[in-house]
Amino acid sequence: MYPVIPQSLYDPKFEHDACGVGFIANTNGKKEFRILEYAIEALKNLAHRGALDADAKTGDGAGVLTQIPYDIFRPEVEKLGGKLADDRDLAVGMVFLTEGDSYKQSLGQKIIEEAATEFNIHIFGWRKVPVHPSCLGDKARSTMPAVFQVLLGRTGKMDDADFERNLFLARKVAGQKAKAENLDDFYISSMSSRTIVYKGLFNAPQLPKFYEDLQNPDFRTSLAIYHQRYSTNTFPTWRLAHPFRTIAHNGEINTLMGNMNWMRARELDLSSPLWGDNVRHIKPIIQEWSSDSAALDNAVELLELSGRNILQTVLMLIPEAWEKTPKFRASCAAFTNTTAVSVSHGMARRQWFSPMVVISVRPLTGMV
Numbered sequence: 001m002y003p004v005i006p007q008s009l010y011d012p013k014f015e016h017d018a019c020g021v022g023f024i025a026n027t028n029g030k031k032e033f034r035i036l037e038y039a040i041e042a043l044k045n046l047a048h049r050g051a052l053d054a055d056a057k058t059g060d061g062a063g064v065l066t067q068i069p070y071d072i073f074r075p076e077v078e079k080l081g082g083k084l085a086d087d088r089d090l091a092v093g094m095v096f097l098t099e100g101d102s103y104k105q106s107l108g109q110k111i112i113e114e115a116a117t118e119f120n121i122h123i124f125g126w127r128k129v130p131v132h133p134s135c136l137g138d139k140a141r142s143t144m145p146a147v148f149q150v151l152l153g154r155t156g157k158m159d160d161a162d163f164e165r166n167l168f169l170a171r172k173v174a175g176q177k178a179k180a181e182n183l184d185d186f187y188i189s190s191m192s193s194r195t196i197v198y199k200g201l202f203n204a205p206q207l208p209k210f211y212e213d214l215q216n217p218d219f220r221t222s223l224a225i226y227h228q229r230y231s232t233n234t235f236p237t238w239r240l241a242h243p244f245r246t247i248a249h250n251g252e253i254n255t256l257m258g259n260m261n262w263m264r265a266r267e268l269d270l271s272s273p274l275w276g277d278n279v280r281h282i283k284p285i286i287q288e289w290s291s292d293s294a295a296l297d298n299a300v301e302l303l304e305l306s307g308r309n310i311l312q313t314v315l316m317l318i319p320e321a322w323e324k325t326p327k328f329r330a331s332c333a334a335f336t337n338t339t340a341v342s343v344s345h346g347m348a349r350r351q352w353f354s355p356m357v358v359i360s361v362r363p364l365t366g367m368v
Contacts, residue, residue, distance in 0.1 A: 019060075019242065020046030020228040021250045023359050031067065031220040037226035039064055046228040047204040057137025061229035061241025062207045063199025064214070065190070065248065066221040071250055072213060072349050077151055080125035089154040091121070091167050093191035094129075094198070096145035096238060098183065105146055108178060108186050112150055115174035119166040122153035130212035135346070140201040147200075154321055165274070165305055167191050169281050176281075184280055187239040199241040204228045224358050239289075244297035246304065247360045253292040255353045260286050260295055271333050296352055300360055310360055317352045 024039045026032060041064060053059075070087040077084055084090055092111065098104040113123050129147040136144065154163045167203035171191045174364045178186035190197040198211045208214040227250075242248045251258065267283050275282065285302055297315065303313040 005265050016368075019248075019250045020048075021226070021242070021248045021359055022046070023223065023225045023248075025223040029119040029222050031069075031222045033217045033220050035221050035224055036064070036066060036214065036219050039066075039226045040214065043204045043207065043226040043228060046226075053137055053139050055137045057206075057295060058139040058201060058236075059137070059203030059206065059229075060201075060236040061199065061227075061238075062202040062204045063197060063227055063241050063243055064207065065195055065197045065225040065243035066219075067194065067223060067316055068192075068196050069213075069216075069219040069221060070247070071218040072216060076127050077124050077153075080151065082124040082151075082153065084153070088160065088193065090150040091154070091163070091191065091193040092196050093150040093152065093167075093171070094189040094196055095148045095150060096185060096187040096189065097148060099144055099146045104183055104185070105148075105172055107181060107184055109148070109150070111177045111181070111183075112170070112174045112188075115170040115177065116150075116152055118173065119170045120155050120158070121163075121170055122155050122167055124151040124153055126150055131210050132212065133210070135206045135209040136202070140238075143201065143238060145187070145261075147311040150191075150193075157284055160193070161305075163193050167193065168301070168305055169278055172281050175287070189239075192245070195245075197245065199227075199238075199243065201236060201238045201241060240291050240294060242293060244361075246301045247293070247297045247298060247358055249358050251358075252294060253352050255351070256292045256295065259299075259352050263299065274307055295359060297356070299352070314360060315359065318358065319351050 020043075022039075022042055024035050024042065026035055040175070043064065068090065070090065070161045072088065072091060073090060074084060077090065095108070095112065097108040109126060116123055127149040129149055131147055133141055133144055152167070158166065169193075169206055171188050175186070175188065189199060198207070198214060200210060202210060225248045227248040229236065229241055263285050267285060270279050270282065272279060282302065286298050290298065297318055300310075303316065304310055305330060308316070
């Protein structure tokens with residue numbers, strides 16, 4: 001969390017980012033360990049895009065987003081007494097809890113389990129993620145959370161989209177309950193049946209040293225998004241490292257306060273046949289502690305899970321600058337025109353403008 005310093009001039013609303021980001025994908029869709037290896041090697045080559053603390057070891061944050069490596073988690077499910085009829089029935093939640101406090105850890109786990117049960121998601125159990133804190137800098141080590149994974153299963157006749165939406169709702173409800181319990185270190189990096197995020201307060205080379213899973217040859221994926229954070233005018237934290245649940249971002253969003261205020265103002269009008277009465281659990285759309293990147297991730301995730309494809313979602317939020325493009329089609333211009341967007345796209349009326357690079361993954365398919 002942000003430092004709590006009485007009478008400090010620090011305010012998290014001034015968060016901005018400018019980082020190193022990229023992705024690796026197998027064009028044939030084959031899942032291989034080498035994809036993760038390439039991503040980590042590329043990430044290490046972006047170390048210059050990050051920053052180091054005065055201890056010369058604590059970085060601003062680094063991480064990778066991949067597909068779920070079933071060959072690692074299938075045996076873990078069996079250790080917990082479960083069995084998967086289909087790998088796609090498995091979901092994994094990557095969870096940060098309070099280090100060294102068994103009560104808060106137990107409470108955080110209970111909150112997640114209750115939220116999962118509320119949305120008819122089966123709980124196989126918990127796995128303590130194997131980590132090696134000795135590679136961390138002093139400041140990263142002093143703020144390090146306890147890292148757990150919750151293994152979850154599909155129940156009933158949920159299709160893939162419904163399963164992913166229920167996981168999203170469970171995560172939102174758990175986050176709200178954790179906030180009510182003042183669990184400040186509680187954070188769910190990812191909770192999905194498609195993708196998983198390994199991240200933290202590292203410089204790039206520390207990521208695979210810290211997470212033992214990332215050295216396991218059974219970690220097979222056909223895609224990987226990687227990110228080295230450079231915090232400009234920010235306070236780096238474990239939770240604000242990238243990738244987030246759907247995006248990794250490089251740049252600074254110049255219209256952030258307007259974007260966040262517009263989203264908040266439109267929450268009263270939220271309705272959707274896909275969400276029904278559960279729409280109340282989605283609010284607030286933008287988490288209060290958000291950086292600009294985290295806020296954009298909140299918006300992308302909700303729009304995509306609400307039925308829009310990822311291309312439409314990104315173009316709604318970050319429309320192309322078309323006015324000076326002579327051959328830009330009229331239909332495309334209408335799509336990106338402020339008036340047209342405001343009428344047909346409602347909550348996306350306030351575009352997220354800035355020079356930036358955004359790499360996004362589809363929650364419903366796990367594809368970049």
